[in-house]
Amino acid sequence: MKPHMDNRNPTRSVQIGSMAIGAPHPIAVQSMTATPTQDIDATVDQIRQLQAAGANIVRIAVDSMRDVESLAAIRDLTTATLSVDLQENYRLAEHVAPHVDKMRYNPGHLHHHEPGKPWQDKVRYLADTAAKFDCALRVGINCGSLDPRAQRQHAPDDGLQTMLQSALEHCEFLDHIRFTRYCVSLKDSDPQKVLEANRRFAAERPDVPLHLGVTEAGMPPEGIINTRLAIQPLLLAGIGDTLRVSLTVPNDQKWQEIKAGRAIVRDVKAGRPHQADPLHLAPLNIISCPSCSRVQNGAFVELAQRVREMTQYARDFPITIAVMGCRVNGPGETDDADLGLWCGPNFVNLKRGPETLGSFPYDAVLERLKEELDVLIAERFDT
């Protein structure tokens, strides 16, 4: 059978350290460390495990100058191609860039610091810093933290259009200032939205390399099925230059993300995409973030697993429960779920849609969640 993926969109080459993404290059598979960045040994160890599994790029979260100091030490201890996740504190870029090959910024987080400053000035600073230190950029749009300025221009439930607008205007601005060493990602926890957002973006900007992924895809095997549902059709249509399978797994299992990503690329390339049949997914939808160094309580992954076990009795009800590791995407992502939990250092915040029901200790929140789930089932379904 003729191999697939020879119909790739004509995306431009973007150099990231010693490797490159884009149409002329193989599809790169990446992951992100979930260890505390300041735990240098644990982070380097996790990077090595990811590399051994075949990771082309490893991303690290950096939120403070102490994280930056650790990043410098990590850089000296690994040959991996490193990317960094800048969140609210975009000004860390000038400290981070000397140590990495790529920086990801989220347009939805630029307003947090220096709110009166135009976003264009902030992006110009990021592009100038990236150029100065020989780095690539990723414009990383996430459904859980959309740009409030773009949100105001669309209906509250039209997140897809908000994501697209954000991505397209950032591309246009980067092109305008002649910085073209960037890629884009448009992530949502709903595979169908990821599919649609990336299709539409690729139709408008077939030249811009795309990083594919379903955010908060969940625990395996559901997290892998969710990701395949979005990524396989995109790759088959020639869309996508790098990807991540985001899975909620314990730290010593993070390599599963790379294994799953490589399997998707291999199957699509061989023309045998795996049957990622949504019918294999229970109506009860548990989405959970893959965790990262921002998790403030290591009990998060175990909590997500316990939520899945406890809610098995409700698996036939079409209800979405979101379990999130911290406040970065926690409050936003849980807004759209029927029930949501997002973790703080000592307490778990429980929500029903956008309404906060309270904060509960880790060992008490499951009982409270069950009460709410029972109420929801009784209200919505004729039980």
Ligand code: SF4
């Ligand atoms: S929600 Fe927080 S802990 Fe989870 S992946 Fe996002 S930033 Fe990391």
